[in-house]
Amino acid sequence: MGNDIIVKHLEEVLAGGYDACEAVYNDQRYLEVRKLPINNPPWNKTEVNILIAIPNTYNIAGLDGFYVENGLFLSGNQPHPRITGMHPIFNRQWQIVSWHYVDNKPWTASDTLLTHVLHCQQFLKQGARSN
Amino acid sequence: MKIRVKEDHWNIILNVLNRSFGPATEHNEWGIIGIVRKLGDEVFLITDVIEANDPKDVQGSRGNLRFSPNYIRRAQLKGKKDGATGLIFFHTHPFSKNTVSFSPYDDAQEPELMKNLCDVWPGSEHVSVVLGERAFKARAYLNDGEVCQIPKLFVVGKHLKLIPTNGVAEKPAKAAGIFDRAKVLTGNGALAVLGQLRMAIIGAGGTGSLMVELLKRAGAKDIVLIDDDCVDDTNLNRLLHATALDAKEKRKKVYVAVYANHLTGIGCVVEPVDGSIINTSIQERLKQVDLLIGCVDKETPRYILNKIAVDFGIPYVDLGVEIGGDQDLVKSLDARVTHIYPGGPCLECLGLINHDKLRLEGLQPEERKRHIALGYSQDIDIKQPAVMELNMRAASLASLLIRHMIQPFLDESLKTDMRESLLTLKHRQLAIRSDQKSPCRICGAMS
Numbered sequence: 001m002g003n004d005i006i007v008k009h010l011e012e013v014l015a016g017g018y019d020a021c022e023a024v025y026n027d028q029r030y031l032e033v034r035k036l037p038i039n040n041p042p043w044n045k046t047e048v049n050i051l052i053a054i055p056n057t058y059n060i061a062g063l064d065g066f067y068v069e070n071g072l073f074l075s076g077n078q079p080h081p082r083i084t085g086m087h088p089i090f091n092r093q094w095q096i097v098s099w100h101y102v103d104n105k106p107w108t109a110s111d112t113l114l115t116h117v118l119h120c121q122q123f124l125k126q127g128a129r130s131n
Numbered sequence: 132m133k134i135r136v137k138e139d140h141w142n143i144i145l146n147v148l149n150r151s152f153g154p155a156t157e158h159n160e161w162g163i164i165g166i167v168r169k170l171g172d173e174v175f176l177i178t179d180v181i182e183a184n185d186p187k188d189v190q191g192s193r194g195n196l197r198f199s200p201n202y203i204r205r206a207q208l209k210g211k212k213d214g215a216t217g218l219i220f221f222h223t224h225p226f227s228k229n230t231v232s233f234s235p236y237d238d239a240q241e242p243e244l245m246k247n248l249c250d251v252w253p254g255s256e257h258v259s260v261v262l263g264e265r266a267f268k269a270r271a272y273l274n275d276g277e278v279c280q281i282p283k284l285f286v287v288g289k290h291l292k293l294i295p296t297n298g299v300a301e302k303p304a305k306a307a308g309i310f311d312r313a314k315v316l317t318g319n320g321a322l323a324v325l326g327q328l329r330m331a332i333i334g335a336g337g338t339g340s341l342m343v344e345l346l347k348r349a350g351a352k353d354i355v356l357i358d359d360d361c362v363d364d365t366n367l368n369r370l371l372h373a374t375a376l377d378a379k380e381k382r383k384k385v386y387v388a389v390y391a392n393h394l395t396g397i398g399c400v401v402e403p404v405d406g407s408i409i410n411t412s413i414q415e416r417l418k419q420v421d422l423l424i425g426c427v428d429k430e431t432p433r434y435i436l437n438k439i440a441v442d443f444g445i446p447y448v449d450l451g452v453e454i455g456g457d458q459d460l461v462k463s464l465d466a467r468v469t470h471i472y473p474g475g476p477c478l479e480c481l482g483l484i485n486h487d488k489l490r491l492e493g494l495q496p497e498e499r500k501r502h503i504a505l506g507y508s509q510d511i512d513i514k515q516p517a518v519m520e521l522n523m524r525a526a527s528l529a530s531l532l533i534r535h536m537i538q539p540f541l542d543e544s545l546k547t548d549m550r551e552s553l554l555t556l557k558h559r560q561l562a563i564r565s566d567q568k569s570p571c572r573i574c575g576a577m578s
Binding site for chain 1: 491493569
């Protein structure tokens with residue numbers, strides 16, 4: 001738990017080839033991953049910025065869900081049912097994605113920022129399919 | 132200054148050293164080396180025991196014991212690898228019975244040994260303990276060159292044992308008259324131990340304020356009370372000694388308890404710490420206490436206390452109360468006390484750390500609201516019902532458990548987890564989690 005582990009895990013994300021940074025907004029820490037490649041179709045874009053809230057109890061407490069930057073729709077400008085709300089963070093608009101770990105595949109002690117980014121990508125790859 | 136040792140390590144040490152005191156015809160000196168980590172200025176924690184694996188490792192004859200250079204080097208390398216502070220050397224004086232002291236040979240040899248160790252292990256600090264048949268004496272060689280006497284050693288397991296290391300097999304002083312009618316539960320010896328423990332009560336609310344009251348009247352003399360919260364009107368249904376004026380003036384809960392203790396006047400010192408357990412300097416202080424008592428209602432402090440207890444071999448008594456249901460129907464009414472000790476399961480093993488709550492507590496309020504709104508997490512901002520009757524059941528159980536830790540009186544062995552349902556008036560125990568397929572991330576135990 002604490003800053004050192006976040007720094008170490010951020011380095012793993014960068015080593016994984018992601019354009020990522022850690023930033024704080026209203027005392028809340030976030031990991032932003034920029035230009036994450038996604039499939040078009042089903043999405044209306046080929047890349048998206050995502051934001052992951054990091055609790056200060058990380059990594060004993062796990063991560064859950066993420067945000068996508070406003071403007072991500074399914075083809076035909078249909079909103080995805082799991083992407084809702086509109087939240088101003090870092091003076092940009094973000095929508096929260098209800099994408100969770102399930103009972104038979106929970107967050108474990110070996111999970112990290114990097115594995116959570118992969119978990120988020122799973123949703124984006126699945127596209128229109130819901131959890 | 133004191134030494135803390137986990138019971139399993141202590142048993143290894145005594146198995147070796149008691150050879151000097153058994154019915155055997157040869158009363159040779161024996162010795163064994165351990166590894167110590169210093170916690171703050173106060174505590175030397177024995178983190179490992181290195182057993183001799185060659186007869187030449189420890190050679191003793193009357194008045195002359197020698198640890199081989201190979202044995203010392205093996206212990207030193209392990210200590211350095213573990214990031215320890217230094218070594219602890221135990222040896223016996225077989226013919227000492229009720230008193231023991233370091234011999235002129237010890238006084239001549241030890242400083243040189245310690246100097247050599249510090250040459251190869253700069254900054255290290257070491258401890259030496261000599262055992263007679265019924266008496267112990269200990270001293271520390273500090274890195275500023277000072278040699279300090281260490282007057283007590285705590286053995287921590289299911290029970291908590293205090294061994295004086297002042298060279299005298301101590302007979303406990305007669306207890307003060309106010310404890311006369313409690314001696315059946317806590318006799319003179321146990322009362323003396325209770326009076327020498329430095330206890331930390333974390334949380335000065337509904338259960339914490341009761342624990343201060345119960346422990347000081349059980350004979351505790353030294354309590355550190357930690358909380359950063361103020362009294363408010365909603366606390367007055369359960370916060371012992373709190374008044375409407377305290378709530379109006381938003382007095383800190385720790386100071387209310389300290390003032391009440393002062394009025395009691397039975398010789399217990401309650402030190403107020405107006406701060407949060409999240410604060411790392413408070414966590415550092417907690418490593419030096421002899422008993423942790425958790426009276427908190429959040430997962431993060433409970434997690435931190437459990438971790439400190441496991442990592443530093445401190446007994447930890449965790450209290451919890453829960454009223455489940457709604458305004459029409461009470462579904463559960465539970466008082467829980469859990470005892471965490473070296474060798475036993477930790478709160479994580481028992482499934483008592485809720486990781487979803489831990490995550491939500493770590494988020495800022497705005498972020499937390501958004502996550503709760505998704506509907507997959509229970510709202511942690513809802514005020515849980517709390518009443519004094521239930522708090523008293525938990526505090527009473529905890530206080531009895533602490534008395535039993537020091538002087539056993541229960542018919543059955545001490546339970547790790549005691550849970551009383553006030554709906555059924557039945558006790559039950561939590562089972563260790565059976566879904567753990569890998570070692571516990573906190574204590575390393577397999578289920």
